[in-house]
Amino acid sequence: xxxxxxxxxxxxxxxxxxxxxxxxxxxxxxxxxxxxxxxxxxxxxxxxxxxxxxxxxxxxxxxxxxxxxxxxxxxxxxxxxxxxxxxxxxxxxxxxxxxxxxxxxxxxxxxxxxxxxxxxxxxxxxxxxxxxxxxxxxxxxxxxxxxx
Numbered sequence: 001x002x003x004x005x006x007x008x009x010x011x012x013x014x015x016x017x018x019x020x021x022x023x024x025x026x027x028x029x030x031x032x033x034x035x036x037x038x039x040x041x042x043x044x045x046x047x048x049x050x051x052x053x054x055x056x057x058x059x060x061x062x063x064x065x066x067x068x069x070x071x072x073x074x075x076x077x078x079x080x081x082x083x084x085x086x087x088x089x090x091x092x093x094x095x096x097x098x099x100x101x102x103x104x105x106x107x108x109x110x111x112x113x114x115x116x117x118x119x120x121x122x123x124x125x126x127x128x129x130x131x132x133x134x135x136x137x138x139x140x141x142x143x144x145x146x147x148x
Contacts, residue, residue, distance in 0.1 A: 007059040010093075011036055012044040015053040025090040041086045046095040048102045054095060056123035063088070063142055065096045066106055066116045073132040074115045083135035084142075092119075092142055119145050 006019045009029070013036035020029050020038065029038045046054065046064060054062050065081050067074035078096075085094040099106040099114060109118060109125070119127040119142060127145035 008057060009038050009060055009090075010053050010058040011038060012040055012093075015050045017053070017057055028090070039089045041089055042082050043085050043094040043096045046097040046102075046105075048105050051095075051097065051102070051105055054093060055120045058093065059122075060090065060093045061119060061121040061126070061146060063092050063094045063138075064118050064120065065094070066099050066109070066111045066118065067096055067114050068098060068100045070100075071114050077115050077132040080133065080135040080138060084138040087135070087139050088142060092146070117141075121146070 005022050007022050007025065009018050009020045009025075010016070011018060011031035011034060014031060014034040016031055016033040018029070018032055018038060030036065031038060043065065044054070055064075065074075065077070067078070081094065081096065088094060097105060099111055113130050115132055116128065116130045117133070117138070118125055127141070129141060133141065
């Protein structure tokens with residue numbers, strides 16, 4: 001968080017850093033560069049190209065679902081992950097990274113089983129959980145992992 005009480009929020013569309021007053025986070029806001037909404041209440045698609053910006057440059061913690069299209073439990077958990085996004089944003093940004101499409105990112109974090117959820121804050125791993133979870137379990141797990 002910046003000294004002025006503003007937070008850096010990365011745009012889900014163009015990955016531009018936006019400064020948003022902390023007390024205005026719930027109001028959403030739009031990207032100063034592309035005009036897209038900053039919070040969509042759904043997971044964003046993470047790739048090697050945008051992962052770093054969301055994981056390290058944002059003041060908003062990032063919850064990543066490492067998944068693959070061929071993974072049955074991943075497919076079963078996808079609706080729960082989307083539901084959790086609706087409950088956790090704007091406090092936490094949720095994103096999904098396809099481990100088949102972006103193997104280097106998955107390898108960097110030692111992903112050996114999927115689905116695996118990793119919660120990042122300022123580029124640091126805060127918590128990790130493997131296996132499919134319900135929306136309620138995801139929300140509870142994230143809230144316990146982050147300081148109030």
